[in-house]
Amino acid sequence: MRIERRAPVLRSAFGRRNSRMSPTRLPLSRSQILDFRRRVGSLDERLPAGAASLRRAAWAGLQDSMPRAALLSMHARVDGVDPTAWEHDSLVQLWGPRFHNYVVAAKDVAVFSLGRLPDDARRRARAHDLASRLHALLDGGGRPFGEAGRALGVVPNGLRYAAATGTILMRWDGARQPVIRTVTAPDVDPADARLELARRYLHIFGPVTAASFAEWAGIHPAEARAAFAILADELVPVLAPIGDAAILASDEAAFRLPSSSPAPARLLPSGDAYYLLWGRDRELLVPDSGQRNALWTSRVWPGALLVNGDIVGTWRRTGAVVTAEPWRRLSPPEREAVEAEAQTLPLPDADGAIAVRWQRGDARA
Numbered sequence: 087m088r089i090e091r092r093a094p095v096l097r098s099a100f101g102r103r104n105s106r107m108s109p110t111r112l113p114l115s116r117s118q119i120l121d122f123r124r125r126v127g128s129l130d131e132r133l134p135a136g137a138a139s140l141r142r143a144a145w146a147g148l149q150d151s152m153p154r155a156a157l158l159s160m161h162a163r164v165d166g167v168d169p170t171a172w173e174h175d176s177l178v179q180l181w182g183p184r185f186h187n188y189v190v191a192a193k194d195v196a197v198f199s200l201g202r203l204p205d206d207a208r209r210r211a212r213a214h215d216l217a218s219r220l221h222a223l224l225d226g227g228g229r230p231f232g233e234a235g236r237a238l239g240v241v242p243n244g245l246r247y248a249a250a251t252g253t254i255l256m257r258w259d260g261a262r263q264p265v266i267r268t269v270t271a272p273d274v275d276p277a278d279a280r281l282e283l284a285r286r287y288l289h290i291f292g293p294v295t296a297a298s299f300a301e302w303a304g305i306h307p308a309e310a311r312a313a314f315a316i317l318a319d320e321l322v323p324v325l326a327p328i329g330d331a332a333i334l335a336s337d338e339a340a341f342r343l344p345s346s347s348p349a350p351a352r353l354l355p356s357g358d359a360y361y362l363l364w365g366r367d368r369e370l371l372v373p374d375s376g377q378r379n380a381l382w383t384s385r386v387w388p389g390a391l392l393v394n395g396d397i398v399g400t401w402r403r404t405g406a407v408v409t410a411e412p413w414r415r416l417s418p419p420e421r422e423a424v425e426a427e428a429q430t431l432p433l434p435d436a437d438g439a440i441a442v443r444w445q446r447g448d449a450r451a
Contacts, residue, residue, distance in 0.1 A: 111325040112333075114293060114341055116370055119326060122341050124395060126290060127360055128163040130346050135166030137176035141191040146290040147182050147198055148189040149357035152386065153260030154434075156189035158355035161432050162392075169434035179256045179264075181249035184304035186357070187258055196272035199252035201283030203276045205309050209247075216240070217248040221268040230263040231256070280305075284313045285320070285334065290359055291367075293324045293331035301364050328366040348395030350423035353408070353431065356387045361397065372397055377413050393420050406436035411445040 124130050126145075133139035143163040150156035154172065161167040172179075172189055182188030182198040190198050204210050219238055223229075235242030245266065248254055252271045258264035272279075287299050300310035314321070314332070321332040333341065354360055361371060361381065372378045380400055381390060388400035391410060398420075399412035408428045416424070425442045433440065 111323045111330065112338065112341075114324050114326045114333075116327050117345060118341050119293065119370065120395065121343070121345050122337070123291070123360065124348060125340065125343075125346055126337075129352055129360060129392065130348050130395075132165045132349075133163060135164060137174065137191075139164045140171070140174055140176055141193065144177070144190050144194070146286050146359050148359070149182075149362065150179065150187045150189050150258070152356040155355040155357050157432060158353065158389075159358050160189075161430070162352045162354055162358070167432050169432045171432065179258060180254065181246045181256070183302055185246040185249070187256070187264065195255075196252055196274035196279045197282045197286065199250055199254075199279075200272060200274055200276040201279035202303055202305055203250040203252075203279075204306070205312075206306070213248050213250050216245065217251040217253045217268070220245065220248060220266075221253065224266070224268050228257075228265045228267040231266045232263050234266060280309070280313050281316060284310070284317060288317075288321070288332065288334045289337060291363075292333040292337060293326045293328070294333075294367075295331050298364065298367060302362065326370075328370050349392070350394060351420070351427040352392040353401055353424070353427055354390040354392055356389055358390065360392070361390050374413070380411075380413070391424065393424065403431075403433070406433070406440050407443055408440055409443045409445055 128139075128143060133142060140160060143160050144156075148156035148159045150172070154169075157167065157169065157172045160171055164171075176192055177189050178192045178195060179187060179189055180195065180199060182190065183202065188198060203213065216238075220234060223234060223237055229237075231245055232242040235245050238245075245254070252274075253268050254266055255269055256264040256266045283303060284299055287302060288294055291298070291302070296310040296314040297307060299305075299314070300307040303310070320335055322335045322338050324331055324333055361368075363371060363382075368378050368382060372381060377397075381387065381397065388402050388411075390397050391399040391401055391412060393399075393416065398414060398416065399410060401408055401410045403409070408431070410424055410428075421444070428440050428442050431440060
């Protein structure tokens with residue numbers, strides 16, 4: 087089996103360009119970049135309910151390190167998401183980029199696992215050895231990962247390194263330890279999986295660099311540079327506010343489209359792909375340094391308030407209460423949009439209507 091180069095819902099996203107990269111860098115503005123990211127991230131208009139839409143929403147994976155964050159990321163992008171959507175039979179959980187818990191399409195396990203398998207022979211052998219020992223221990227069953235680690239005589243968190251073999255899946259309900267199980271490795275060349283992982287990163291986060299790909303995926307910078315070098319004929323160099331970067335050639339036309347109509351409000355959870363950024367990419371999304379510090383904290387990130395296409399504050403939840411902290415004074419229609427969006431959150435532990443409590447983010451809020 088070979089990696090699927092194109093998903094049906096993104097048929098135009100990953101075509102290969104035959105011509106050489108142009109030496110001229112395409113200039114892109116901040117608004118062009120953010121408009122593109124919202125469109126390809128399905129944040130301007132929700133997708134229809136169904137497995138194909140869930141796969142598209144998870145094209146770069148849905149981080150689920152905070153309880154049910156992936157569910158809320160789905161809700162921001164797909165219609166009809168209920169509290170059980172994270173358990174849809176088209177989806178699985180695994181340790182993905184940077185060894186975080188991710189929800190991905192079952193069809194895409196190879197991309198998010200084998201795509202991160204180290205090139206270094208020693209580290210690769212370590213991953214395969216650990217996966218083999220775990221497979222023998224579990225013998226077709228599942229165990230909490232802490233119990234499995236202790237049975238193997240390893241630090242439980244070390245089991246995450248074996249996930250890059252494509253043989254370890256998990257189920258985490260947000261309350262107890264993840265239960266892990268082993269499966270047959272995907273019949274995919276890890277090199278092909280790495281290239282597809284890079285294409286997906288380019289499509290969802292573009293414009294990007296090899297260095298930012300390495301940071302996001304949690305792979306060695308040399309591995310990321312090698313992947314971008316192989317993909318050179320598929321890329322267009324661009325000049326963006328973040329500096330020199332690249333996009334997929336097949337995305338160039340989409341970057342040139344007129345500005346889209348953003349959704350009135352979306353409540354993005356901690357670790358959502360739209361703001362899963364580092365370095366200058368953060369400056370592009372949130373120009374104010376104080377606001378960046380409020381969003382990307384040194385501990386658990388809060389959620390992000392996306393209002394009319396801009397990140398305008400943060401939010402947190404306790405039970406059925408959402409605490410919103412805007413960075414500027416929101417108009418009455420903007421507040422109403424945030425409150426209406428909060429009412430639709432598919433929260434299994436919210437008994438009754440969800441209340442929004444407004445907190446001052448600055449003197450004008």
